[in-house]
Amino acid sequence: MHKVLAVFGIIAVLLLASCSGQAAQPSTDPAEAGGNKLSVVATTGQIADTVQNIAGDAIELTTLLGPGIDPHTYVATAGDITTFQNANVIFYNGLHLEAQMERVLEQIGQGGDITVVAVADQLDPLTLLNWEPEAGLPYDPHVWNDIRLWTQISYVIRDTLVETDPANAAAYEANATTYARELEELHSYMLEQVEQIPQERRVLVTAHDAFGYFGRAYGLTVEAIQGISTQSEASTADIQAMADIVVQRQVPAIFIETTISPRTIEAVKEAVQAQGQEVTVGGTLFSDAMGEPDTPEGTYIGMMRYNIDTIVAALAQ
Numbered sequence: 001m002h003k004v005l006a007v008f009g010i011i012a013v014l015l016l017a018s019c020s021g022q023a024a025q026p027s028t029d030p031a032e033a034g035g036n037k038l039s040v041v042a043t044t045g046q047i048a049d050t051v052q053n054i055a056g057d058a059i060e061l062t063t064l065l066g067p068g069i070d071p072h073t074y075v076a077t078a079g080d081i082t083t084f085q086n087a088n089v090i091f092y093n094g095l096h097l098e099a100q101m102e103r104v105l106e107q108i109g110q111g112g113d114i115t116v117v118a119v120a121d122q123l124d125p126l127t128l129l130n131w132e133p134e135a136g137l138p139y140d141p142h143v144w145n146d147i148r149l150w151t152q153i154s155y156v157i158r159d160t161l162v163e164t165d166p167a168n169a170a171a172y173e174a175n176a177t178t179y180a181r182e183l184e185e186l187h188s189y190m191l192e193q194v195e196q197i198p199q200e201r202r203v204l205v206t207a208h209d210a211f212g213y214f215g216r217a218y219g220l221t222v223e224a225i226q227g228i229s230t231q232s233e234a235s236t237a238d239i240q241a242m243a244d245i246v247v248q249r250q251v252p253a254i255f256i257e258t259t260i261s262p263r264t265i266e267a268v269k270e271a272v273q274a275q276g277q278e279v280t281v282g283g284t285l286f287s288d289a290m291g292e293p294d295t296p297e298g299t300y301i302g303m304m305r306y307n308i309d310t311i312v313a314a315l316a317q
């Protein structure tokens, strides 16, 4: 009996907390809300960090997918849906990256009260890599791996914020210009670093095919055990095929990803060794999620630097 009362007590406290939480959210157009900050939700860390760089303290930002979370397979919880519904603006990647959330995000966008933007959908299709058009999946969604494409996306984010919150337009525009300059420096850094890898060793082997844009932008041939999505499992045949590529091309190192079990990469390593060749695991790359908050890898720029430094250290030796 006491237990039941205690449970009711907890529920009452939670209800009060959630009511007061909702009351703090801007429930109307922020321009009319009298000083309330724009409430913005971003699905991936890459998008959230870019929003943060452009908006600074002018908004309240919620990031949905933390370190190590795979966006291809993530299913929105009831709490996530509430978070979406309380937002003024939602940014998501699109191009079927958040495959399990796309429908609900589209539906929320159709409601008209919340600005919902699939940032990668705004890119010029001529700049995108193909995926499986015959399966209704026209383009590879991993666009953040080409910094020039991501700069275009930073402008999409800027323009959305300016339109939704014109009171802070000047700040959004100035911050976006500064950030674009930092991205340009990062792009140059990446190109310089790749130069350290001998031409014949510029092969990037990963667990799933997240680095297509990276390879195109920075001059590496990309080979992955799994496809562009992680929604289907890698087979023994996939492992063997990848081991054959590593042996043929004498690839010195292959890479694990933070959002994927290291099992398949380790299996490739064993299969390569079974053929009498050595290959090392060159490190863990941030493919679809960023690092922990308050670390360099918890930012887009830091993550990209970490990835290229890790790749160069393993392949250039």
Ligand SMILES: [Zn+2]
Residues within 6 Å of the ligand: 072, 142, 208, 209, 210, 228, 229, 230, 287, 288
């Ligand atoms: Zn992916």
